[in-house]
Amino acid sequence: MSSFVYRLKPVLAYSLGSQRGYSRKVSAQIKHVAPALRTSKLPLDPVSIRSFCSRMELKKGLFFRQLFEPVSSTYTYLVADEKSREAVLIDPVLETVERDLKLLEELGFNLKVAVNTHCHADHITGSGLLKNRLHGMKSAISRHSGAQADIQLSEGDKIHFGKQHLLVKETPGHTNGCVTLVTGDQSMAFTGDALLIRGCGRTDFQQGCSRKLYESVHQKIFTLPLQCLVYPGHDYKGQTASTVGEEKRFNPRLTKSVEEFVDIMVNLNLPKPAQIDLAVPANVVCGLHEV
Numbered sequence: 001m002s003s004f005v006y007r008l009k010p011v012l013a014y015s016l017g018s019q020r021g022y023s024r025k026v027s028a029q030i031k032h033v034a035p036a037l038r039t040s041k042l043p044l045d046p047v048s049i050r051s052f053c054s055r056m057e058l059k060k061g062l063f064f065r066q067l068f069e070p071v072s073s074t075y076t077y078l079v080a081d082e083k084s085r086e087a088v089l090i091d092p093v094l095e096t097v098e099r100d101l102k103l104l105e106e107l108g109f110n111l112k113v114a115v116n117t118h119c120h121a122d123h124i125t126g127s128g129l130l131k132n133r134l135h136g137m138k139s140a141i142s143r144h145s146g147a148q149a150d151i152q153l154s155e156g157d158k159i160h161f162g163k164q165h166l167l168v169k170e171t172p173g174h175t176n177g178c179v180t181l182v183t184g185d186q187s188m189a190f191t192g193d194a195l196l197i198r199g200c201g202r203t204d205f206q207q208g209c210s211r212k213l214y215e216s217v218h219q220k221i222f223t224l225p226l227q228c229l230v231y232p233g234h235d236y237k238g239q240t241a242s243t244v245g246e247e248k249r250f251n252p253r254l255t256k257s258v259e260e261f262v263d264i265m266v267n268l269n270l271p272k273p274a275q276i277d278l279a280v281p282a283n284v285v286c287g288l289h290e291v
């Protein structure tokens with residue numbers, strides 16, 4: 001057991017090694033995944049993904065934290081430059097702004113930009129309230145979104161924070177103004193609702209177009225390195241992250257032909273998001289500014 005543990009990445013080895021009363025069942029499960037870890041059959045195996053999700057630093061100097069809002073099942077992401085303390089918040093939610101402000105203060109980060117991956121239909125963005133609370137913070141959204149923000153993003157733009165940056169890739173289809181944000185080293189992609197884990201954003205309202213979404217994912221996301229971690233805008237099944245390689249192999253919608261994909265999307269028959277009539281008008285003006 002101990003020799004196996006120390007062959008793993010240091011963070012994982014520490015967490016396994018430090019568990020007391022390690023049960024036989026867990027031990028058997030670990031042995032089961034060991035061959036995949038050694039041979040790297042998958043671009044990134046599930047055990048390693050779990051360790052990456054909870055890590056605070058993926059690459060030297062880049063802080064990362066995944067946050068969750070349970071009513072709309074939305075992920076907010078905090079990325080920051082460890083040295084300069086400049087930070088970017090991706091897809092903040094109105095209801096969790098206080099939590100995010102507290103975290104920023106505790107960790108000593110200076111929030112430069114709150115960026116929305118698109119004009120959300122299921123929750124009100126926290127960008128407006130954050131602007132109210134943090135002097136100098138700027139909001140950002142795609143110029144194709146039709147929504148107000150301090151920074152109107154276009155393909156190829158870079159959102160800089162300290163020595164780090166996020167590269168903007170336009171990935172329309174769920175809405176016209178959807179973007180995917182990729183870290184400078186291409187180790188992480190924040191895909192918003194364009195690509196979800198084993199799924200994708202719906203295309204039945206807000207300029208949705210399934211052919212456009214298929215093209216966006218295949219041309220802009222599936223061309224990233226296989227091991228690039230995929231961090232989606234939502235998850236409804238308890239998953240936190242995936243990889244480009246995994247989604248290319250296992251996504252039940254996007255591994256199909258474009259015609260099959262269109263057919264799947266037409267027949268999703270999802271109910272309308274509960275907050276849509278409140279959320280869209282608020283998000284067009286960058287969220288609520290006073291609460």
Ligand SMILES: N[C@@H](CCC(=O)N[C@@H](CSS)C(=O)NCC(=O)O)C(=O)O
Pocket residue numbers: 071072120121122193199200201202203234236270271272273274275
């Ligand atoms: N029940 C939720 C809304 C769920 C939903 O429609 N999610 C959207 C993204 S938010 S507009 C989506 O694209 N889902 C794709 C899917 O396959 O589930 C609510 O009421 O908020």
